[in-house]
Amino acid sequence: MTNYLDLSVTELHELLKKKEIKPIDLVEEAFARIEQRNDNAFITLNKEEAIRVAKELEEKEVDHILFGIPVAIKDNILTKDLRTTCASYMLNDFNPVVDATVVEKLKACHAIIIGKTNMDEFAMGSTGETSYFGPSKNPWNEKKVTGGSSSGSASAISSRSVAVALGSDTGGSIRQPASFCGLVGLKPTYGRVSRNGLVAFASSLDQIGPMTKNVSDNAIVLSVISGRDERDLTSSHVEVPDYTKFLNQDIKGMKIAVPRYYMSDVIDEEVRKQVEKMITLLQEHGAIVDYVDVHHMEHAISLYQIIALGEASSNLARFDGIRYGHLTESYDNIEELYKKTRSEGFGREVKRRIMIGSYVLSGENADIYYKKALKVRKALANSFAKAFEDYDLIIGPTNTNVAYDLGTKKDDALKSFYDDILTIPVNMAGLPGMSLPIGFNHEHLPIGMHIIGNYFEEGKIYTLASFIEQELKLELKPKEGETC
Amino acid sequence: MLVPTIGIEVHVELKSKAKVYSNSLNAFSPEANKNMTLIDYGYPGSLPVLNREVIDMALKACLALHCKINKEMHWDRKNYFYPDLPKGYQITQQDTPIGYDGYLEIEVNGKKKKIGIERIHIEEDTCKSIHSIAGTKLNFNRAGVPLIEIVSKPDMENGEEAKAYAETLRSILLYLGISDVKIEEGSMRCDTNVSLREEGSDKLGTKCEIKNIGSISNVARSIDFEIARQTKLLEAGETIKEQTRRFDDSTMETVLMREKETGNDYRYFPEPDIPYVILTDEEIEAVRKELPVLPNELKMKYRETGMSELAMNTVIANPELCAWLENLFTKVNPVITANLLTGDILSYLNKEKISLKDTKLEQDMLQDLVEALDKKEISSKQGKEILEILLTKGGNVKEIRKECGMEQISDDATLRKMITEVIENNKESVEDYKAGRDRAVKYLMGQIMKASKGQANPAKVNTLLLEMLQKY
Structure with a gap:
């Protein structure tokens, strides 16, 4: 088997341009790798169509950096005529009639869609285990979770089955699996990327973002998928720069804040030590690093349970089987149709979250919980804004720990939320945040660093991330069969 | 003595070109599901867009009804399950209605009265359910058609006032050109709230809501019936239960639909897919200038x-x-x-x-x-x-x-000739005139007009006749 997919997008582009390889070579390698690994990273493969497109591209000029590049799409992003399940039995047979805006954009660049990646059901979970199709495998250690909810995208990039992938992030769903699988995952500023065609979980928090092997690939994909879309009123008019221009810039004089909350003793010691090493590294290269307080971060879980689940309870109401998706076989009245369809179609975690969400919005709870949560959310955003008055970036660990054993948190609904205590605040404020691999723990499991930027300053994140990447030169491809 | 208190909620379909949250055509179609997009269908991943024309139309209604304007407004989701509601929620304005605190002046028997307007908000219509023995079918042409809901204050006291309110409101909306306001076709729908209280007491009685009022005259009829029904119950010492009733126009009576369920819980929260809309004073004034x-x-x-x-x-x-x-x-x-x-x-x-x-x-x-x-x-x-x-x-x-020979004769010479002839033939009238009898002039005028077959310029004949009589 060839190993082209170990290369960066830029390197692949050069080879394609020089006609040393053809798109079909990459597509065949992708499917060979997926079949060989059999790690449940994909729910649906797009084999026939991908081969057809690759062949068709042979007649065309290599006119874009993503031309002929194999991509994977998280299964909550609509792909025309390609099954989109959200990893739920509810949408087991759902074949969208349209592409999401991001998919349209990738197709316009002649990127090739390899398949739809596994995920927690409706993006609800942080291990990949709530998927109707079961968890994906973590290529670093198959006993460990990949993280989630973008579990399949993380697994597929980590195993080098595709060149780049898209995930979505509501409370950490790109960054946490990126950190657990040793890849670069960015959740863009809220509004940077159109949500049109993303099956909504929590509309005020959801963002689609790139999950890649390296920082440069990430910047390339973000440059393509960003921008105002008239079909998503929350998408921003802020101009989209070429994010690759921010790579390999000097970090001297860059002002970086570390929230004390991010370095408390709830963080695993090895993880914390690794971040501290990075702080020293940055200081040695002329960056100014200070510890600061960002208030209200400690309310992240409560905010998430109220706002994200409240919105989810409403967003998932449309799945009643009447127009699309699973419909129960027999019912005597409309009430029964709803109850049976939704009981059968949704998994346990989804039902649990719909119930919590409905509860926090019910009657006077809306005032007690929801309206109060919106106030705290605003205060949290203000606190971040204050930090960004003095600092270019905020850093810390992406997660409290590295990837843990499969099954550990399955029966503890609350515990799995705690995975996201460091990532949720970024969604609440609508800021961009990245997880960047910065090393490994004693079990050789990847450790991720969180880099948070001010609104629409993804460029600065890329500057810092590419600097660290260059300095560390980590081997980020798991050795096959290493720990299984 | 019992005094009725009446409030009216009116839903009005706006005749904007496109629907309120999608760019589907907002028009009648004999073909089902012709005017719809994935947004109206509640398709996964679809997001509402906001039709600016609807805001301007709603703004016209607000300004015509003297409402204050929420210059910073957002939308809210009203959540409930029903097959005609594709998304499982209706996008409406709960917290920040576009207009509030206005009034409408009505006139009943020559007496003017201001009826307060509580609020006007923008929302979307549902699908149309078509029930048959074979089952229920949905027509999405109506899904997402823009509505404004105009809620009056409980300022009316009898059916006549309520009817005047509905009539006046209808004619204003018609003049604004924002709706067909055809109550029979459903582009204007009136729901009334009726309760009775003791005269002199501020404490309102338990209200009953009446729906399905199919015409403006039925607004008055249904209210009059309801007042009589409630009066009878209260006078018999019974209590009124809060309920929704419908008007049956074959019996001209209101009929119980359902008693108010406790805790009808719509789980309202701000619609995250539509950003705040800010209306500037300039924008509001521009719409005000366009008001007819x-x-x-x-x-x-x-x-x-x-x-x-x-x-x-x-x-x-x-x-x-x-x-x-x-x-x-x-x-x-x-x-x-x-x-x-x-x-x-x-x-x-x-x-x-x-x-x-x-x-x-x-x-x-x-x-x-x-x-x-x-x-x-x-x-x-x-x-x-x-x-x-x-x-x-x-x-x-x-x-x-x-x-048709209706041309007027104003030529002096022709007229003088005619007048002379008439005078010659009516000497006795000239004598009368000289004796001071004014009636004579009128008679002579009539004769001249008759002779001219009505074509003589009467003003001119009058002047000339008087002049000639003086000299006679």
């Missing part, structure tokens, strides 16, 4: 001209006639114009079942006709004849008069 003259303002203007109440009300109730009157208002006598429009013209239109634009009559023709009548160049009987020709064939008023 409204019925109550027209009434005041027309009253000053001495127009009859009947003509005034008829012309205002008919926007097409009113537009003509408005165009000609400063050019020719408005009283004569209104009388022609609401008299012979309207009865012709009713008889032929057509509208003004379908006749051959043009505004400049009507203008000439009114002018001729006003200057008494033609008699009203002649006016009638000319009007009939204009309506059916059109033409030039002057030419028609010439053709």
Whole structure:
């Protein structure tokens, strides 16, 4: 088997341009790798169509950096005529009639869609285990979770089955699996990327973002998928720069804040030590690093349970089987149709979250919980804004720990939320945040660093991330069969 | 003594080009599911867009009803499960209605009264469910059609006031051109709230809501029935339970639909897919400038001209006639114009079942006709004849008069000749005149007009006759 997919997008582009390889070579390698690994990273493969497109591209000029590049799409992003399940039995047979805006954009660049990646059901979970199709495998250690909810995208990039992938992030769903699988995952500023065609979980928090092997690939994909879309009123008019221009810039004089909350003793010691090493590294290269307080971060879980689940309870109401998706076989009245369809179609975690969400919005709870949560959310955003008055970036660990054993948190609904205590605040404020691999723990499991930027300053994140990447030169491809 | 308290909620379909949260056509279609997009269908991954035209239309209604404007407004989700609600929630405005705290002035038996407007908000219509033995089918043409809900304060006390409110509101909305407001077709829907309280007490009684009121006259009928029903119960010492009733127009009675379930919980929360809309003072003023003259303002203007109440009300109730009157208002006598429009013209239109634009009559023709009548160049009987020709064939008023021998004689020499002849033949009247009997002039005038077959210019004849009698 060839190993082209170990290369960066830029390197692949050069080879394609020089006609040393053809798109079909990459597509065949992708499917060979997926079949060989059999790690449940994909729910649906797009084999026939991908081969057809690759062949068709042979007649065309290599006119874009993503031309002929194999991509994977998280299964909550609509792909025309390609099954989109959200990893739920509810949408087991759902074949969208349209592409999401991001998919349209990738197709316009002649990127090739390899398949739809596994995920927690409706993006609800942080291990990949709530998927109707079961968890994906973590290529670093198959006993460990990949993280989630973008579990399949993380697994597929980590195993080098595709060149780049898209995930979505509501409370950490790109960054946490990126950190657990040793890849670069960015959740863009809220509004940077159109949500049109993303099956909504929590509309005020959801963002689609790139999950890649390296920082440069990430910047390339973000440059393509960003921008105002008239079909998503929350998408921003802020101009989209070429994010690759921010790579390999000097970090001297860059002002970086570390929230004390991010370095408390709830963080695993090895993880914390690794971040501290990075702080020293940055200081040695002329960056100014200070510890600061960002208030209200400690309310992240409560905010998430109220706002994200409240919105989810409403967003998932449309799945009643009447127009699309699973419909129960027999019912005597409309009430029964709803109850049976939704009981059968949704998994346990989804039902649990719909119930919590409905509860926090019910009657006077809306005032007690929801309206109060919106106030705290605003205060949290203000606190971040204050930090960004003095600092270019905020850093810390992406997660409290590295990837843990499969099954550990399955029966503890609350515990799995705690995975996201460091990532949720970024969604609440609508800021961009990245997880960047910065090393490994004693079990050789990847450790991720969180880099948070001010609104629409993804460029600065890329500057810092590419600097660290260059300095560390980590081997980020798991050795096959290493720990299984 | 028991006093009724009545409030009305009116849903009005706006006739914007596109739907409120999608760019589907907002129009009637005989074909089901013709005017719909994935947004109206509640497709996964689809997001609402906001049609600016709807905001401007709603703003017109708010300004015409003297409402304060929420310059910073957002939308909210009203969550409930029903097959005609594709997303499982309706996008409405709960917290920040576009308009609030306005009023509408009504007139009942010559007495004016201001009815408060609590709020006006923008929302979307649902699918239409079509029930049959084979099951229920959904038509998405109506899903996402823009609605404004206008909620009155409980300021009305009887069916007559409620009817006047609905009628006045309807005519204002019609004048604004934002809705067809056809209650029979569902583009205007009235729900009323009726309760009874002890006179002098501030404490309101338990209210019953009446839905399914199919016409404006039924607004009054349903309320009168409901007041009588509640009075009877209360006087018998029974209590009223909060409930929703519907009006049955075959029995002219209200019928129980359902008793109010406790905790009807819509789980409202701000719609995250639609950002806040900020209305600037400039934008609001621009819409205000576009407002047409409204019925109550027209009434005041027309009253000053001495127009009859009947003509005034008829012309205002008919926007097409009113537009003509408005165009000609400063050019020719408005009283004569209104009388022609609401008299012979309207009865012709009713008889032929057509509208003004379908006749051959043009505004400049009507203008000439009114002018001729006003200057008494033609008699009203002649006016009638000319009007009939204009309506059916059109033409030039002057030419028609010439053709039909209705041309006026104003030439001095010709008139003097005619007058001399009449005087010669009516010597006794001249004697009467000299004896100071004014009646004689009138008689002589009549004879001259008769001799001229009505064509003599009466004003001129009058002057000449007096002059000639002096010399006689």
